[in-house]
Amino acid sequence: MTDTLLPEGGSGDVPPTTRADWQSDQEVRWCPGCGDYSILTALQLLMPDPGVRREKTVFVSGIGCAARFPYYMDTYGMHSIHGRAPSIATGIATAREDLSVWVVTGDGDALSIGGNHLIHALRRNVNMTILLFNNRIYGLTKGQYSPTSEAGKVTKSTPMGSVDHPFNPVSLALGAEASFVARTIDSDRKHLTEVLAAAAAHRGTSLVEIYQNCPIFNDGAFDAIKDRDTKADAIIPLVHGEPITFGVPAEDGRATKGVAHDPATGGVRVVEVGDGEGRLAESELLVHDAHNPDPSVAFAISRLTDAGYLHTSPIGIFRQVERATYDDEARAQLATAGASSDADPAERLSALITGADTWTVV
Amino acid sequence: MSTPDTAPETVQVPEVTVLFAGDSGDGMQLTGSQFTLATALARNDLATLPDFPAEIRAPAGTLAGVSAFQVHISDHDIFTPGDAPHVLVAMNPAALRAELATLVDGGTVIVNADTFVERNLAKAGYDHDPLEGDDLDAYRLIRAPMTSLTKEACKELGVKPRDAERSKNFFALGLLSWMYSRPIEPTIEWIEAKFKGRDLIIAANKAAFNAGHAYGETAELSDHQVIVRPAEMPAGTYTNINGNTALAWGLVAAGQLSGLPIFLGSYPITPASDILHELSRHKEFGVTTFQAEDEIAAVGSALGAAYGGHLGVTTTSGPGMALKAETIGLAVSLELPLVIVNIQRGGPSTGLPTKTEAADLMMAMYGRHGESPMPVIAAKTPADCFDQAIEAARIATQYRTPVILLSDGYLGNSSEPWLLPDVDDLEPFPVEFASGFNQVDEEGNEIFWPYLRDEKMARPWAIPGTPDLMHRIGGLEKEDGSGNVSYDGANHAHMIAVRAERIARIPVPDAEVCGDSDADVLVVGWGSTWGAIAAAVRRIRNGGRKVAHVHLTHLNPMPANLGEVLSGFSTVLVPEMNLGQLVRILRDEYLVDARPVNKVTGQPFTPAELQQVILSELGDDT
Ligand SMILES: Cc1ncc(C[n+]2csc(CCOP(=O)(O)OP(=O)(O)O)c2C)c(N)n1
Ligand code: SF4
Ligand SMILES: [Mg+2]
Numbered sequence: 001m002t003d004t005l006l007p008e009g010g011s012g013d014v015p016p017t018t019r020a021d022w023q024s025d026q027e028v029r030w031c032p033g034c035g036d037y038s039i040l041t042a043l044q045l046l047m048p049d050p051g052v053r054r055e056k057t058v059f060v061s062g063i064g065c066a067a068r069f070p071y072y073m074d075t076y077g078m079h080s081i082h083g084r085a086p087s088i089a090t091g092i093a094t095a096r097e098d099l100s101v102w103v104v105t106g107d108g109d110a111l112s113i114g115g116n117h118l119i120h121a122l123r124r125n126v127n128m129t130i131l132l133f134n135n136r137i138y139g140l141t142k143g144q145y146s147p148t149s150e151a152g153k154v155t156k157s158t159p160m161g162s163v164d165h166p167f168n169p170v171s172l173a174l175g176a177e178a179s180f181v182a183r184t185i186d187s188d189r190k191h192l193t194e195v196l197a198a199a200a201a202h203r204g205t206s207l208v209e210i211y212q213n214c215p216i217f218n219d220g221a222f223d224a225i226k227d228r229d230t231k232a233d234a235i236i237p238l239v240h241g242e243p244i245t246f247g248v249p250a251e252d253g254r255a256t257k258g259v260a261h262d263p264a265t266g267g268v269r270v271v272e273v274g275d276g277e278g279r280l281a282e283s284e285l286l287v288h289d290a291h292n293p294d295p296s297v298a299f300a301i302s303r304l305t306d307a308g309y310l311h312t313s314p315i316g317i318f319r320q321v322e323r324a325t326y327d328d329e330a331r332a333q334l335a336t337a338g339a340s341s342d343a344d345p346a347e348r349l350s351a352l353i354t355g356a357d358t359w360t361v362v
Numbered sequence: 363m364s365t366p367d368t369a370p371e372t373v374q375v376p377e378v379t380v381l382f383a384g385d386s387g388d389g390m391q392l393t394g395s396q397f398t399l400a401t402a403l404a405r406n407d408l409a410t411l412p413d414f415p416a417e418i419r420a421p422a423g424t425l426a427g428v429s430a431f432q433v434h435i436s437d438h439d440i441f442t443p444g445d446a447p448h449v450l451v452a453m454n455p456a457a458l459r460a461e462l463a464t465l466v467d468g469g470t471v472i473v474n475a476d477t478f479v480e481r482n483l484a485k486a487g488y489d490h491d492p493l494e495g496d497d498l499d500a501y502r503l504i505r506a507p508m509t510s511l512t513k514e515a516c517k518e519l520g521v522k523p524r525d526a527e528r529s530k531n532f533f534a535l536g537l538l539s540w541m542y543s544r545p546i547e548p549t550i551e552w553i554e555a556k557f558k559g560r561d562l563i564i565a566a567n568k569a570a571f572n573a574g575h576a577y578g579e580t581a582e583l584s585d586h587q588v589i590v591r592p593a594e595m596p597a598g599t600y601t602n603i604n605g606n607t608a609l610a611w612g613l614v615a616a617g618q619l620s621g622l623p624i625f626l627g628s629y630p631i632t633p634a635s636d637i638l639h640e641l642s643r644h645k646e647f648g649v650t651t652f653q654a655e656d657e658i659a660a661v662g663s664a665l666g667a668a669y670g671g672h673l674g675v676t677t678t679s680g681p682g683m684a685l686k687a688e689t690i691g692l693a694v695s696l697e698l699p700l701v702i703v704n705i706q707r708g709g710p711s712t713g714l715p716t717k718t719e720a721a722d723l724m725m726a727m728y729g730r731h732g733e734s735p736m737p738v739i740a741a742k743t744p745a746d747c748f749d750q751a752i753e754a755a756r757i758a759t760q761y762r763t764p765v766i767l768l769s770d771g772y773l774g775n776s777s778e779p780w781l782l783p784d785v786d787d788l789e790p791f792p793v794e795f796a797s798g799f800n801q802v803d804e805e806g807n808e809i810f811w812p813y814l815r816d817e818k819m820a821r822p823w824a825i826p827g828t829p830d831l832m833h834r835i836g837g838l839e840k841e842d843g844s845g846n847v848s849y850d851g852a853n854h855a856h857m858i859a860v861r862a863e864r865i866a867r868i869p870v871p872d873a874e875v876c877g878d879s880d881a882d883v884l885v886v887g888w889g890s891t892w893g894a895i896a897a898a899v900r901r902i903r904n905g906g907r908k909v910a911h912v913h914l915t916h917l918n919p920m921p922a923n924l925g926e927v928l929s930g931f932s933t934v935l936v937p938e939m940n941l942g943q944l945v946r947i948l949r950d951e952y953l954v955d956a957r958p959v960n961k962v963t964g965q966p967f968t969p970a971e972l973q974q975v976i977l978s979e980l981g982d983d984t
Contacts, residue, residue, distance in 0.1 A: 024834065026846070055829045060666070063837075071834050071847065076826035078669060079836025080662075081692050087627075087659035091666025091674070092826070094650060095625050099670070099826050117662075120655040330650060337645035345618050348647065350785040353611055357548070358601045358782070359403055 017048040024074040030065060035186035035212035036133060040072055042192045049197065057100045060089045062114060064106035064140045066133035066212070083114025086121040089128045094327040100200070101128040108138045111147040111167050118207075122176035124326035125204040131196075132169055132207060133186075135214035136221045143217035150308040155217075170302040170318055173207045174295045180206035181298070182317040186213060187226055191315065198317060204325045211313075224311050233257070236270075236304060238316030243285035244301070250274060258285040259301065259314075267300040270312070290320040372543070372587045377436035379444030380538060383461045384453030384474075386419050386429045389531040394431025396535055396552060400544035402602040402779055405592030406435045409893065410604075411443035411966070412775045416632075416716050423485035428460040435542065437591040441743075441893035441900075443776060445970040449541075451534050453477065453508070455486035462497075470502045472537065474530065476509035506577060508533045515573035521566045529563075529570035536574025543589050546575065596781060603780040605744035605773035606633070609703065610640035612751025614647050616701075617673055619752060619790045620759050623648040625667030626675045627660040629682060632715045633771040634705040637677045657682035661689040661702065668698045669835075671795060671825035673755055677703040679771075680722050681711065687730050690764055692837050694734040694861065697813075697821050699758035699765075701751075706770040708964050717964025718772035720889050721940035726766045727918055727947065733858045735865040737761070738918040740768040742892035745780035747773060750915065756791045761868055762820040768917075770939070772966045773890045796822035796831055801843075812845040819864035821845075870916035872923045881908035883979050884931035886956065888914040888944050890966060891937050897969035898976055907980055914944070925952045933979055935959055937972055 022044045030036045047057070057075040061067035063082035070077030080088050085103045093101045103121075110118050110132050121128065137155070138144040144157040148169065152161040173181045180202040184195040192210065199206035211222045225234040232248045236259065247257030255273050260280055262269035268286055272279045292298065298318040305313045341348060380397070384390045391412055401408050411432040420427035434444030446466040452458035454477040465471065478493050492498060493505060508530045515533075516526035532553070539546060550568060557563045578587070617624040626649065628638040642651040650667070654660035661676040668674030676686065683704050693700045706722045708714030722729075726738045737757050741750040747769055754767040799808035800822065812833040813821050824831040833845060841848040842857055875884075877899050887895045892913050899911045912927060914920065921927075928934055928948065934956040936945040942958035949956050959975050961967050 026834075053829075055832055056827055058669075058826045070836070073834075075832050077832075077834040077836075078666075078696075079834065079838065081688055081837055084658060084662045084689065087654065087662030088666035088669075090652070090654075090659070091625060091627060091663030091668075091672075092670045093666075094652060094663070095623070095667040095670040095672045096826065116655055117659050120659065330652070334645045334648060334650060338648065340646055345647070346785050349615055349618055352614065352644070352647075353601070353782050353785070354599060356601045356603075357399055357402070358599050359405065360599045361405065361595050361597050 014051045014053050017054065019044045019048065021054060022047045022074055024072050026071045028072050029068065031216050033215040034065070035135065035214065036066060036069070038186045038189065039131070039133065039192065039210055039212065040069065042189055043196060044073070046193050046196055046200075052100050056098055057102070058092055059102045059104060060085045060092065061104040062106070062109040064109045064138070065214075066104055066106040066139075067109060069104040083109050083112070084117060085109070086114060086117040086128070086130065090121060090124070090126045090326075093127045094330055097327070097331055103128055103130040105130060105132055106139065107132065107134045107136060107146045107148040107169070111169060111172070115147075119172070119176040122173055122178040122205050122207060125179050125323050126326045127203060127205070127328070129199045129202070129206045130208065132209045133212040134169060134209050135212045135218055137214050137218035139214050139217055152308075166307055168302060168305050168307065169207070169209045170305065171299060174299045174302060174319060177295060178207050178319065179204040179321050179323045180317070181319045182206070183209045183211070183313070183315050185211045185222065185225065185315065195317065198320070202320065204323055222310055224309065225313055225315075234310065234312050236312060236314040238288050238290070238301065238314055238318060240288055240290040240317065240320070243282055243287050245273060245282065245285060247273070255282065258282065259304065260285050267303060268297070270304065290317045292319075293321055295319055372589050374589045374591065376438060376590070377434065377440065377444070378449065378542065378588060378590055379432060379434045379447040380449045380451065380542075381430055381432045381447035381461055381464065382451045382534065383428055383430040383457035384531070385422055385456065386415060386417070386427045387422060388429070388453045389528075390429045390431050390453070393531045393535045394433060396549055397538055397544065398433050398602060398777060399552065400539060400548050401433060401435050401542075402600070403548050404544055405595070406590050407438060407440050407593035407595065407779060408436070408602070409434045409440055409443045410777045411772065413965075414716050416714070421485075423454055423456055423482050425456050425460050425486060428457050430457070430461060435590050437593050439593060439595070441897045442966070442969055445968040449538075451538065453531070453534065455482045455488055455492070458492060459486045459488065465501065467500055468502070470504065471498055472504040472506060472534070474508040474534070475505035476507045506533070506537060508574070511573050511577060512570040515569040516566045519562065519565045519569060521562050525562070526566055529566040532567045532570035533574035533577070536571040536576075537578045539571075540575045540578030541588060543587060595779070598781045600779045600781055602777050603745055603748075604775055604777040605741065605747040605769055606636040606705065606775070607640055608745055608780065609741070609747035609751045609769060609774075610637045610644075612748035613641065613675055613701070613755065614644055614649060615748070615785070615788060616752045616755030617647055617649065619788055620673055620755060621790075621792050622671070622673040622759070624650065624675060625664055625672040626651045626677065627654050627663035627667070628652070628677045629654050629657045629660045631679045631682050633707055633774045634677045634679045634682070634703065636774065637703065637705070657685040658689060661686040661700075665689060665693055665696070665698060665700055668700050669696075669825070671823070673701070673759065674699065675701040675703065677705070679705050679707050680709045680713070680725075683722060683725060683729070690736070691730045691732060691734050693764035694730070694736055695837050696835050697762045699762055699823070701754045701758050701765055701767060703751075703754075703767045703769065705774045706768060708962075714964045716771065718770045718890070718966055719939050719962060719964065720768070720770050720891075721943065721962070722768065723888070723917065723940065723943040726768055733862065735862050735918065736763055737765045737865060737868060737916075738768065739765065739916050740889040740914070741773055742889060742913055742915060744773055744776055744778050748780070752788065753915075757868060759793050760791060760820070761818055761864065762823060763865065768889060770890050793823070795828065796824035797828060799830060811843050813840060814843050815864075819860065819867060866919050868919055870919055870921055873912045873914065873921040873927050875910050875912055875927060877903055877910040878908035879910055879930070881910045882931065883933045883935060883976060884910045884912060884928070885935045885937065885972070885976065886912045886914065886928070886944070886948065887937055888917060891939065894967035894969050894972050895937060898972035901969065901973050902976055902980070907977070909976055909980070917944070920951070928952050928954045928956070933957070935976065935979060937961070937967055937975070939966065
């Protein structure tokens with residue numbers, strides 16, 4: 001029944017597109033210097049690649065600066081209400097197997113008002129790609145602290161400093177057993193594009209936390225990981241199958257820091273790498289395995305993120321595993337039930353209402 | 363037991379109302395439902411009223427734990443579960459204490475005498491045994507030792523006495539089946555089907571049922587057999603249906619009639635959950651059911667599915683409606699079809715979750731932020747829930763708007779015979795999605811405007827996947843036509859007017875006056891009060907007095923002729939299971955001196971209550 005109504009398209013070769021095809025005619029209205037611009041550009045440059053049809057692509061957002069995103073993409077799109085985009089996207093993705101569904105959300109939208117929907121989308125593993133623009137502040141409402149703002153943050157609503165403990169979005173997503181969890185940075189076009197491409201290709205829910213600078217209300221929140229002088233020591237890059245190393249390289253080009261199991265806590269810790277007292281050899285470091293079915297190690301790695309001002313943060317794909325998706329399974333049940341009878345729909349309806357105990361008056 | 367030497371005497375009555383009451387664990391809902399089915403198969407007209415506590419198992423034997431099921435059986439067309447019951451079956455002292463006051467004077471009380479022991483009497487709050495004092499002098503008392511006779515009947519079967527005791531509700535069912543000459547076979551067949559594979563339970567239940575039947579047949583009750591003759595009903599095939607099942611089936615039908623797959627997003631809540639349960643069983647119709655994490659996600663997912671071209675539906679009760687309000691506002695702004703079902707219950711807050719009320723009308727009409735008009739309709743009988751589910755879907759898809767369908771706990775759980783429609787007679791309302799450009803820009807390029815309206819003022823439903831029609835919609839105000847975000851005040855005022863007008867223009871059937879159009883008194887109802895009003899009006903007219911009844915199914919927009927109808931009567935009474943909501947709307951819209959008649963006890967109106975109100979309005983004529 002569904003098939004007859006679905007519009008044509010999706011069959012045959014995907015016509016080639018360029019960045020311009022993905023740009024809507026609407027004027028982009030973020031503040032100058034806002035990190036959102038670079039994410040939009042990265043995505044518009046990426047979209048022509050994967051061979052996706054524009055008409056088969058849907059962007060759903062909640063409310064916030066980030067949530068204006070769908071207006072700027074020449075695809076189908078819905079700018080919905082605060083925090084609810086994952087629920088709306090769940091309906092779209094479950095109803096329509098043929099669509100590529102994206103959610104664009106902010107740290108307030110996803111983790112405060114919409115926290116419940118986010119974790120449930122992740123545990124169900126519905127086919128959608130969630131881009132979480134984390135500027136660690138409420139932008140659109142002009143600068144209150146958010147669920148990712150560091151404790152003690154002074155904002156309009158916390159003149160004496162925030163006494164809230166922040167969420168780590170990656171830890172949260174891993175705790176919800178998300179099948180794809182990654183973190184990237186607005187200003188690193190290459191990394192951003194790679195991660196977005198991997199997220200888009202993943203079947204199930206992908207969550208990508210994107211550190212996004214808000215020059216107006218939270219400028220410099222990510223300076224430690226962006227600054228030329230400090231970023232080598234701040235970013236812990238995660239590459240599947242590689243030992244986790246970082247830090248300003250030694251003169252011989254070898255890594256100076258790494259991540260290793262911590263027998264004392266059962267978690268992981270940052271260690272000095274190299275020869276000499278208290279240092280570990282590279283061979284003793286943790287080899288990153290994004291495909292590990294057990295999320296515990298990925299979770300441990302996520303805890304290396306500085307909860308206050310960001311002095312250190314692992315960046316990359318934390319977890320990428322295959323897991324049954326809610327919408328595929330729901331559709332499979334429909335198909336199984338549909339195949340159970342070959343009566344036409346009117347006959348079935350008639351059989352349904354006469355199927356209970358009936359009696360006939362003549 | 364002795365065998366009577368004469369055949370039992372029978373009396374014929376036009377109607378009887380039986381109330382089964384017992385502890386939550388006594389299986390009263392099951393007993394009542396099965397008695398109802400036997401009644402349906404005996405061709406009586408009937409109406410039922412289940413009434414259960416909010417706790418799944420309140421402390422055994424207490425008043426709080428009493429669960430009841432009322433059945434009204436008749437040889438003529440009836441509209442309600444009856445006024446006061448004629449027969450009370452009380453499985454324990456608490457049931458007797460809780461329900462005795464509802465019984466008619468001179469009614470019959472059948473008790474499970476085995477339970478009237480000190481402990482149970484104390485739990486029920488009796489300081490004496492009511493079977494011994496004069497408490498029951500005004501009634502006919504039948505003391506049936508149901509527990510011991512059931513155990514006795516099961517003795518030879520190898521059933522443990524504790525298990526045998528559980529079958530005592532079937533003893534009650536057997537006894538009542540005999541008293542009211544119900545056919546035996548359907549119950550026996552039903553027991554065999556229901557407990558299939560559990561042979562001992564089948565044997566025990568059948569033994570208990572037969573023992574109850576024999577108990578009636580033998581000397582003890584030989585003068586009590588009552589016959590209610592079959593009712594004259596229009597020819598056709600019937601089934602006994604409750605409102606929630608009818609509503610679920612109506613949605614399935616609406617899917618077929620619109621040609622759309624159905625997507626139900628729902629979160630469990632009494633008394634609406636049964637619609638989710640029923641629809642989950644019908645995936646073969648292309649029905650997707652999504653049990654969301656809360657009501658906000660439930661309606662959100664349904665709206666998302668609607669954007670994707672499904673018939674989006676969400677079902678809930680009052681507290682869930684409150685949570686959905688923001689998303690419904692979005693649906694108003696997006697102008698997408700969506701069916702929102704509210705099975706109302708006693709509020710505010712958790713209120714009386716298992717009892718009925720109809721106090722969400724104002725919320726349905728006005729309970730959103732901003733100017734956000736939307737159609738509201740209400741079902742009036744259990745079977746009407748089928749028709750109104752289709753009507754809600756029809757309005758939603760044809761006019762691209764969210765629609766609220768109101769039902770209530772009473773309609774949802776009560777049942778009545780339903781003359782099954784011929785599926786081929788149901789009017790299809792096929793949906794057409796937008797498929798091409800609808801506008802030309804200044805440079806002569808063909809473009810798509812998502813808010814360009816058709817003659818019904820509905821915007822195109824352009825679903826993702828359609829080439830060329832890519833567009834963005836959202837909750838921000840948009841320019842009429844192009845749909846582009848617009849902060850212009852004049853455009854906003856224009857859009858508010860457009861949204862109001864497009865709902866106000868939806869055609870709805872005229873209000874029909876039942877009864878005497880030249881009467882002084884008009885009773886205006888909506889929703890489940892239909893049965894009690896219709897029964898009261900019929901009695902009054904049978905008594906030779908004049909009265910009229912108008913029942914509203916479409917509450918927004920209201921029938922075009924309603925103002926004129928109202929102005930034709932000097933007195934307008936509006937019975938409602940709230941403190942006066944429709945009455946305010948009528949006073950406001952039509953400047954009539956409509957007056958409220960209210961009941962908020964968690965129980966529906968009885969015909970007798972309304973009869974009295976109307977009669978006192980008519981004045982003493984004698
Ligand atoms: C129900 C509701 N509550 C509050 C708001 C106001 N509001 C809009 S955006 C926002 C916070 C947005 O923060 P974030 O998600 O981090 O997005 P950003 O603007 O930083 O991109 C709030 C509180 C709203 N639109 N709706
Ligand atoms: S307020 Fe911040 S997040 Fe919002 S648009 Fe401006 S710079 Fe970007
Ligand atoms: Mg933010």
